[in-house]
Every structure is written in C-alpha cells, then in structure tokens.
Amino acid sequence: KAGVTQTPRYLIKTRGQQVTLSCSPISGHRSVSWYQQTPGQGLQFLFEYFSETQRNKGNFPGRFSGRQFSNSRSEMNVSTLELGDSALYLCASSSTSGTNEKLFFGSGTQLSVL
Amino acid sequence: QKEVEQNSGPLSVPEGAIASLNCTYSDRGSQSFFWYRQYSGKSPELIMFIYSNGDKEDGRFTAQLNKASQYVSLLIRDSQPSDSATYLCAVNKGDDKIIFGKGTRLHILP
Numbered sequence: 440k441a442g443v444t445q446t447p448r449y450l451i452k453t454r455g456q457q458v459t460l461s462c463s464p465i466s467g468h469r470s471v472s473w474y475q476q477t478p479g480q481g482l483q484f485l486f487e488y489f490s491e492t493q494r495n496k497g498n499f500p501g502r503f504s505g506r507q508f509s510n511s512r513s514e515m516n517v518s519t520l521e522l523g524d525s526a527l528y529l530c531a532s533s534s535t536s537g538t539n540e541k542l543f544f545g546s547g548t549q550l551s552v553l
Numbered sequence: 554q555k556e557v558e559q560n561s562g563p564l565s566v567p568e569g570a571i572a573s574l575n576c577t578y579s580d581r582g583s584q585s586f587f588w589y590r591q592y593s594g595k596s597p598e599l600i601m602f603i604y605s606n607g608d609k610e611d612g613r614f615t616a617q618l619n620k621a622s623q624y625v626s627l628l629i630r631d632s633q634p635s636d637s638a639t640y641l642c643a644v645n646k647g648d649d650k651i652i653f654g655k656g657t658r659l660h661i662l663p
Contacts, residue, residue, distance in 0.1 A: 472651065481655035482597070482641065495650045529596055540651060541587070542643075544596035 441466065443532050443545035451551045457518040460548045464511050464532030470494075471513040472542060473505060476527040485528075488513055517550075525552045556580060557644050559654035567662050572629040574640050574657050579623070582647030586618055586625045589641040591656065597641055601627060632661045 444463040452458050464471050473485040484497035488507035505515045511532075517524055527549050531542035558577045566572040574588075585604050589597035603609045603616040603625070615628040625644075629636055639656040646652060 474653070482653035484650055484652060487650075495648065497650070540585075540645065540649070541599055541602060542589075542597075542651060544598070546596055 443530060443543055445528075445530050445545035445548050447548060448546065449549050449551075451553065452520050453553050454520055454522060456520050457516065458520060458550065460515045460517075460528055460530075460550075462513045462515070462530030462532075462545060464513070464530075465534075465543055468532035468534050468543070469511050470533040470535065470540065471507055471511065472531045472533070473513070473515050474529045474531065475499075476529055476547070477525075482529070485515065520552045522552050525550060555654075556646070556652045557642055557654035559640075559642050559657045561655060562658040563660045564657055565660045565662055566632050568632055568634060570632055572632045572636065572659055572661070574627040574629075574642075574659065576625045576627075576642030576644075576654055577623055578625070578642075578644045580644070580646045581620075581623065583623075583644045584647065585645040586616070587643040587645075587651070588614075588616060588625075588627045589643060589653075591639045591641060593638075629659075634661045634663050637661045 446461045470489045472487040474482045476482045487495040491507045502518045507513045527547045529547045531544045533540045588601040590600050591597040601616040603618045609616045613630045617626045641656045642654040
C-alpha cells in the first residue's frame with residue numbers, strides 16, 4: 440500500500456507570493472490533517488479535513504487555507520507569504536477521524552520564503 | 554501553560570539501559586495519547602498509543618498513562634543506538650484535535 444504522498448518536496452518562494460501544497464493520503468483514508476513544523480515551535484496543527492469537510496482548525500491566520508477533494512486528496516494554500524512561514528509542512532492521513540485517530544505522515548514539503 | 558509539554562533534552566542513555574520519556578498535558582478532557590518517533594530529516598511515525606490508565610506494552614516499548622496526574626510516559630527497554638531520535642508526545646483533546654509536544658531528543662550512547 441502506498442504511503443502518504445506530498446508534493447512538491449521543496450519550494451522556494453518570495454515574500455508576498457502564494458503557494459499551494461498537495462497531499463495524497465493512503466488509499467482508503469478519508470481524513471487528512473496538516474501540520475507546520477519549525478525548530479522553535481515544533482509541530483503545530485493547521486487543520487483537518489474529513490470527507491471534504493473541515494472538521495478542525497488550529498490557531499493560524501486566514502492566509503492559511505485548505506480543501507479536500509472527493510478522492511480524499513487535499514491541498515493547502517498559503518497566501519501573501521511571510522518570512523515566518525518558512526517551515527516543513529507535514530500532511531498526515533488517517534482511516535478515521537476522532538478520538539482514536541492514528542496519523543500516518545508524508546515526507547513533507549520544505550517551504551523556504553525569501 | 555502549554556497544552557502538551559515535554560523536556561526537550563537531549564536525554565542521553567547508555568546502550569542497553571532503560572530510556573524514560575515523560576509528557577504532561579493540560580486538558581483534562583483529553584482521551585487518547587500517542588508517541589511518535591522522528592528521526593532527523595524524516596517524518597514522524599507512530600510507535601505507541603494508549604487510551605486507558607495504566608501500562609501498555611509492545612515489544613521493548615511501554616506506554617504509561619495517569620489521567621489523574623495528567624501525564625504520559627514512554628519507557629524503552631534495552632535501548633539501542635537505532636532508538637536515537639526525537640520522541641513526540643501527542644494528545645487527542647476532547648475536541649478531537651491532535652496536539653503535539655515539541656519532542657524530547659534521545660541519544661543512546663554506544
């Protein structure tokens with residue numbers, strides 16, 4: 440079974456630009472969560488989608504948005520990039536959503552904002 | 554108070570000894586608890602989960618949960634150099650958000 444696939448692996452953008460990251464979950468998984476990982480803050484929850492609906496959202500500004508398609512693939516968009524958005528963005532999929540959710544992570548997209 | 558707290562380490566443990574990693578959480582409504590291992594340059598992978606008070610063993614790993622004291626721990630017996638990694642504690646809060654601690658760096662000394 441293929442794992443969670445994230446594309447692209449690396450991105451370099453400049454301030455003010457926007458970026459779209461893609462995540463394909465494990466086949467059969469309907470939940471996709473997004474996390475931002477930085478050395479100083481660790482893994483921070485961005486949002487979770489389940490069956491095309493956003494179930495949960497973290498404490499990030501509205502510049503961060505996402506969506507999920509009917510095939511469970513998800514995209515995350517960041518508009519008006521800031522230097523502080525430089526981070527590893529991790530996507531995780533799960534077969535369920537809720538209390539016993541176990542996350543399987545992709546390799547991440549390393550975003551550098553110059 | 555941070556939602557999930559871990560000592561950042563590094564925690565250095567001799568090979569063959571027991572490594573003990575601790576985590577505290579603030580939300581009493583939290584219902585499930587996870588330990589993820591992250592090697593440098595890699596993504597986190599789930600190694601243990603626990604839902605009920607007490608101990609849960611899986612091979613060399615034991616997760617311990619004490620909801621009254623709001624702490625979770627991970628014991629690694631017979632530590633190996635391949636156990637050197639960052640260990641992330643994660644908590645599913647009552648609102649089903651999975652929140653991670655910043656992780657504890659573990660270094661197994663050969």
